[in-house]
Amino acid sequence: xxxxxxxxxxxxxxxxxxxxxxxxxxxxxxxxHPSFAPAVIGRYxxxxxxxxxxxxxxxxxDVEAFKKLGKPRLASLVTAGNLDSMLNKFTAAKKIRRxxxxxxxxxxGHRPDRATLVYANRMKEAYSDVPLIIGxxxxxxxxxxxxxxxxxxxxxxxxxDSKADVLIYGMGELQIVELADALDQxxxxxxxxxxxxxxxxxxxxPTIDYVECPSFEEIKADKMAFADAFRMQYDEQDPFYGRIVxxxxxxxxxxxxxxxxxxxxxxxxxxYNLPYTRKWHPKYDDKGGVPALSEVQFSLxxxxxCFGSCSFCAITNHQGRIIQxxxxxxxLDEAQTMINMDNFKGYIHDVGGPTANFRHLACDKQxxxxxxxxxxxxxxEPCENLNTNHDDYIALLRKLRKLKGVKKVFVRSGLxxxxxxxxxxxxxVRELCEFHVSGQLKVAPEHVSKRVTNMMGKxxxxxxxxxxxxxxxxxxxxxxxxxxxxxxxxxxxxxxxEDAIELAEFLRDQxxxxxxxxxxxxxxxxxSTCMYYTGINPLDGKPVYVAKKGRxxxxxxxxxxxxxxxxxxxxxxxxxxxxxxxxxxxGPECLIPPRPIGRTNRPSQSSGSRNSGKNNDRRxxxxxxxxxxxxxxxxxxxxxxxxxxxxxGGR
Numbered sequence: 326x327x328x329x330x331x332x333x334x335x336x337x338x339x340x341x342x343x344x345x346x347x348x349x350x351x352x353x354x355x356x357x358h359p360s361f362a363p364a365v366i367g368r369y370x371x372x373x374x375x376x377x378x379x380x381x382x383x384x385x386x387d388v389e390a391f392k393k394l395g396k397p398r399l400a401s402l403v404t405a406g407n408l409d410s411m412l413n414k415f416t417a418a419k420k421i422r423r424x425x426x427x428x429x430x431x432x433x434g435h436r437p438d439r440a441t442l443v444y445a446n447r448m449k450e451a452y453s454d455v456p457l458i459i460g461x462x463x464x465x466x467x468x469x470x471x472x473x474x475x476x477x478x479x480x481x482x483x484x485x486d487s488k489a490d491v492l493i494y495g496m497g498e499l500q501i502v503e504l505a506d507a508l509d510q511x512x513x514x515x516x517x518x519x520x521x522x523x524x525x526x527x528x529x530x531p532t533i534d535y536v537e538c539p540s541f542e543e544i545k546a547d548k549m550a551f552a553d554a555f556r557m558q559y560d561e562q563d564p565f566y567g568r569i570v571x572x573x574x575x576x577x578x579x580x581x582x583x584x585x586x587x588x589x590x591x592x593x594x595x596x597y598n599l600p601y602t603r604k605w606h607p608k609y610d611d612k613g614g615v616p617a618l619s620e621v622q623f624s625l626x627x628x629x630x631c632f633g634s635c636s637f638c639a640i641t642n643h644q645g646r647i648i649q650x651x652x653x654x655x656x657l658d659e660a661q662t663m664i665n666m667d668n669f670k671g672y673i674h675d676v677g678g679p680t681a682n683f684r685h686l687a688c689d690k691q692x693x694x695x696x697x698x699x700x701x702x703x704x705x706e707p708c709e710n711l712n713t714n715h716d717d718y719i720a721l722l723r724k725l726r727k728l729k730g731v732k733k734v735f736v737r738s739g740l741x742x743x744x745x746x747x748x749x750x751x752x753x754v755r756e757l758c759e760f761h762v763s764g765q766l767k768v769a770p771e772h773v774s775k776r777v778t779n780m781m782g783k784x785x786x787x788x789x790x791x792x793x794x795x796x797x798x799x800x801x802x803x804x805x806x807x808x809x810x811x812x813x814x815x816x817x818x819x820x821x822x823e824d825a826i827e828l829a830e831f832l833r834d835q836x837x838x839x840x841x842x843x844x845x846x847x848x849x850x851x852x853s854t855c856m857y858y859t860g861i862n863p864l865d866g867k868p869v870y871v872a873k874k875g876r877x878x879x880x881x882x883x884x885x886x887x888x889x890x891x892x893x894x895x896x897x898x899x900x901x902x903x904x905x906x907x908x909x910x911x912g913p914e915c916l917i918p919p920r921p922i923g924r925t926n927r928p929s930q931s932s933g934s935r936n937s938g939k940n941n942d943r944r945x946x947x948x949x950x951x952x953x954x955x956x957x958x959x960x961x962x963x964x965x966x967x968x969x970x971x972x973x974g975g976r
Contacts, residue, residue: 522585565695
């Protein structure tokens, strides 16, 4: 349990290795835990008999740092880490974050901007004749020509700029082993067209069964072409019916092979049952370790994928809509491993995935035909064929909480309450409140305006209010004082000033006061980002209003915290602009008085008003609190992505 992947030449010598098969360069500090992508890929290759070493957060100004473990026999592997490196560094307002939870001691500044590009170029400089493979969330979501929020430009595929030989998109275990075997057998280049879940460059289109989307040059010049390209890419991301997608860059073609097949339950169990130490590397002890581990060290990833299809979320484009789950036996074995650890205090912090209560396929047909093209499973309205049964998840939670040494099993990853409502399952809510909530349950309605929630792919406010009543009823019967903590988002595409005011009135009526304001960040690869950049909904071609100007976004943000005296002028300007002077005054319906009157005190914390969760960018940067100096990105990456993604989003 205490043997890490190789990180030093001396460790190679101890194992009698003259060389490594793969050297993996990571933008994150090395944490040997299944929620951290480099550890998973390294361990998986190791389980297949390959010799793997990891160089974490090398000095990108010194090429010698990339030669630390010598020249790899088969390939160099590069990942920016569990998050896009630009999201990791910058807030929604493009301010530099003070903390990096994936670095030793939480110190910022240990990785370069656009880390995948920088590391890839350094490895090519170090070993120009060694094949280079890039992967992880940053590479996966930037695999086509894409809009980059931080530079406000349309950029080429990261595969082109990195000069890598292959880009792995999605989670990556199946792809990396197929590539490893092809390299080992000397058939690397000729194997590329047949390996699912990868992208590569070609001078000619290698197949007759493909979709060609508008070229990089076209999408850079024309926003409608950008929207068309996104729609074509979006429609082909299913492993059962998705076709090869090509996009011309200059005189070459980016080729995206069809997505990798979902992992079987046996394969999922195998990935998570590898001999992880579940610790950060001891070289970080002097700095207090790696903060990102604290939220996931005693958590269980029970499934991957999400059929929620939220427009702003990276999961649809990375893990896909088809749920892949682990067996109860595998999860119980992992729980027992945690129980036996010296620092386990009796609490399993989470059991879930991108969405905690999505434990099985949305419907049986997905196992054969994939997820329906052009349709959503859960929202804004649930599909009539949606399987909403919660029995398997409840059974799993019951087994876990009965383990000797377990005091409490919490559910903290994203919970889809509209899915609970579709199951008409008050018993699940009662059991959740009785055994699996630690004072607060975080949920993400995101907005209340029907126009906006439809654009987001979320349920409406009626569903939220119904679930809220169920939650309060259950806690009243149990004699518990527990609180529902809702997350709301400002400035999402489609949200106009009147929608922001509707949200403010809702918060007023519900006596809620969000302490952190979530602002939409357009990260590469999401439907919402396409709408943000183009002002077009690519799925229907209709125009979409987008608040892009700083003051327009600031007004929407301020309305969510209308009681803050610092926001008074912005809120008043917004209400006057929207012709809502009726909300200015001293009446019970008013948001602000006619003039500033001292510092407004926050209301006492009550149900729905305790939005005091940590300042997270959920689902790989979909949004960011403007308390940015203290903020930190969520764990997801590699996703799911919700209050915290627990690094489940990507490889």
